Amino acid sequence: AQSVTQPDIHITVSEGASLELRCNYSYGATPYLFWYVQSPGQGLQLLLKYFSGDTLVQGIKGFEAEFKRSQSSFNLRKPSVHWSDAAEYFCAVPEGYKLSFGAGTTVTVRA
Amino acid sequence: ETGVTQTPRHLVMGMTNKKSLKCEQHLGHNAMYWYKQSAKKPLELMFVYSLEERVENNSVPSRFSPECPNSSHLFLHLHTLQPEDSALYLCASSQVEFGNTIYFGEGSWLTVV
Numbered sequence: 001a002q003s004v005t006q007p008d009i010h011i012t013v014s015e016g017a018s019l020e021l022r023c024n025y026s027y028g029a030t031p032y033l034f035w036y037v038q039s040p041g042q043g044l045q046l047l048l049k050y051f052s053g054d055t056l057v058q059g060i061k062g063f064e065a066e067f068k069r070s071q072s073s074f075n076l077r078k079p080s081v082h083w084s085d086a087a088e089y090f091c092a093v094p095e096g097y098k099l100s101f102g103a104g105t106t107v108t109v110r111a
Numbered sequence: 112e113t114g115v116t117q118t119p120r121h122l123v124m125g126m127t128n129k130k131s132l133k134c135e136q137h138l139g140h141n142a143m144y145w146y147k148q149s150a151k152k153p154l155e156l157m158f159v160y161s162l163e164e165r166v167e168n169n170s171v172p173s174r175f176s177p178e179c180p181n182s183s184h185l186f187l188h189l190h191t192l193q194p195e196d197s198a199l200y201l202c203a204s205s206q207v208e209f210g211n212t213i214y215f216g217e218g219s220w221l222t223v224v
Contacts, residue, residue, distance in 0.1 A: 032210035043215035
């Protein structure tokens with residue numbers, strides 16, 4: 001079965017610093033890959049999605065992710081973090097028409 | 112703004128009560144989902160409805176009873192719950208196509224006392 005692994009449970013970053021969240025996938029073919037964000041007390045919101053083409057994907061809120069087949073990775077990045085980026089981030093891969101989610105990475109932003 | 116609306120946003124219920132969570136999607140999707148999110152645990156997929164037919168029930172206790180009267184509405188009926196059922200319940204919808212984006216509601220916070 002397809003799956004994703006998020007190695008980092010919790011990351012703390014200073015406001016204005018760069019952020020990178022890791023996601024490793026297990027998938028037989030060229031995967032679809034997703035990143036979602038969940039702000040405190042809210043549902044999950046799609047940040048970006050990769051399904052083919054350019055391996056660097058731009059998303060909302062200034063995020064981007066890079067698909068690297070050789071490393072089976074789809075890491076999420078943001079060059080300069082804002083306090084409002086404090087949230088939980090989930091990587092996901094399709095399982096049929098459903099999605100299989102990683103365990104999530106909680107991001108804390110310090111002033 | 113979300114195309115998936117959940118009510119109520121917060122619910123406190125006793126262990127002997129019966130209540131329901133409601134979800135409505137305005138996106139024209141044909142699949143709907145219930146997820147459970149407990150503190151410090153991964154997202155748990157509870158139920159999946161595809162074209163109004165339940166296609167997945169992931170070993171969820173019978174005190175949780177889903178209902179999907181049409182492709183736009185999904186309910187989760189709750190009765191005789193336990194304190195460990197306290198969690199955020201998320202409704203979501205999508206098209207029944209491989210690789211489609213799943214859209215989530217803002218969730219219903221349930222506290223069982």
